[in-house]
Amino acid sequence: MRVLVTGGAGYIGSHCVKRLGELGYEVLTIDNLSNGNKWAVLYGELKVVDLSDTAKVREILKNFNPDAVIHFAASIVVPESVKNPIKYYKNNTENTLNLLKNLIELDIKNFIFSSTAAVYGIPDTVPVKETDPLNPINPYGRSKAMVEQILQDLSNAYGLKYVSLRYFNVAGADPEGKIGQAYRESTHLITRALKAAKGEIPYIEIYGTDYPTTDGTCIRDYIHVSDLIDAHLIALKYLLDNGQSDVFNCGYGHGYSVKEVIYAVKKVTGIDFKVIEADRRPGDPPRLVADSTKIKEKLNWGPKYDDLEFIIKTAWQWEKTIS
Ligand SMILES: NC(=O)c1ccc[n+]([C@@H]2O[C@H](COP(=O)([O-])OP(=O)(O)OC[C@H]3O[C@@H](n4cnc5c(N)ncnc54)[C@H](O)[C@@H]3O)[C@@H](O)[C@H]2O)c1
Incomplete structure (x- = not known):
């Protein structure tokens, strides 16, 4: 094939x-x-x-x-x-x-x-x-x-x-650690937080802390x-x-707030890095979470790694191997 x-x-x-x-x-x-x-x-x-x-x-x-x-x-x-x-x-x-x-x-x-x-x-x-x-x-x-x-x-x-x-x-990244995200410039939250943990960037920004969510930051799946x-x-x-x-x-059908992700990155890496609270960015929905019923029912897909800390661990393992 x-x-x-x-x-x-x-x-x-x-x-x-x-x-x-x-x-x-x-x-x-x-x-x-x-x-x-x-x-x-x-x-x-x-x-x-x-x-x-x-x-x-x-x-x-x-x-x-x-x-x-x-x-x-x-x-x-x-x-x-x-x-x-x-x-x-x-x-x-x-x-x-x-x-x-x-x-x-x-x-x-x-x-x-x-x-x-x-x-x-x-x-x-x-x-x-x-x-x-x-x-x-x-x-x-x-x-x-x-x-x-x-x-x-x-x-x-x-x-x-x-x-x-x-x-x-x-x-996240390949659990075997052979490949991972290597964008020229990443705007993704987990990657940027890991780069802050590595000291590659001086801090990470939270865009908006006044959203109608439990801790005021945006929720993503x-x-x-x-x-x-x-x-x-x-x-x-x-x-x-x-x-x-x-x-x-x-998607997994549930989400984490920006603050929850940053907390989890600090926990997984064991590194405290600087976080700055900034203004909202235009066009960011407060919550963006998938209803994944259709793919589960029609294609019989089911997640194996629905665990934020595991996702971060694999990304961290990869991030440490690249400059
Ligand atoms: N990363 C995410 O969270 C996310 C979320 C939703 C959708 N997507 C979609 O998933 C796909 C892959 O995203 P990714 O995160 O792996 O991005 P990526 O930039 O790592 O991968 C895209 C690849 O396409 C290549 N490419 C771009 N334009 C090309 C062209 N004109 N000719 C040949 N190659 C070209 C790039 O060199 C790159 O290797 C994209 O279509 C993106 O829109 C990604």
Whole structure:
């Protein structure tokens, strides 16, 4: 079974490539290394290609002839998307459309898409369900919501089969310690807190302490990257077994506040670091938690690492190995 992974040199994609390789899938990665690393691709060939090079991508697809494509490649920083929306619509929407056009022309039918909780914007009800309205509030979220719409239309028109996975806050690292998050610059809370613990940054900021939550800070649903990869493997099997196109939330169904996460990072690392309380950032929902009933019931997915301290431990183990 052959699987092509875009963005397989990045944080989540590299964990997927590792798992596919361990399970005996033939895997090929396309990544332009803009935010990924060669060393992170532990199985199969890495083609250093930008997805905007549609002719080259087509040639790779034609030669490899995958049974499925898992599409992680994207630009991922929300504030950057506000400053430079063209980059996000080009990379996340246009490049995905071109990839899909190639798949349809080459009769490659199965597609798994990295969507995001950002498609919900500021939800009216939490935990948020797949059927709740999509109201993204920034170009990053909109660039992904547009792809979800495109996927529906292409699925109806051309018989493309897809699973769109809406990730909540992905965190942690490979429990074997071989790979982990190595962004050029991380905006993720757990990673930044660990960098503060390491002394790599002088302090960490809490954006807003007056939200209507128990301790006034925002609540997010943190999912361990290995559990998220399980969801991809299950979705892959589902599609290959002729499952119909669908959309699933990927989260644990409960959340932790920013203060709870910082407390847990201090506990796991044993290091006290400086924390500064800052103003709210525009567009941060007070609570963003997945209703994960659908993926549990329909795909029989279940988390193995639903434990904040374990998530932090794996991330810390990884963080200590990189400079
Ligand atoms: N990390 C999270 O918490 C989170 C949450 C929701 C959704 N997602 C989605 O998951 C996916 C993976 O995210 P990640 O955190 O691993 O990010 P990442 O930046 O580590 O991975 C993305 C990879 O894609 C590559 N890439 C980007 N543009 C490319 C292009 N034009 N051509 C070829 N390669 C390109 C980058 O070099 C990088 O290796 C993204 O689609 C992101 O939107 C992530």
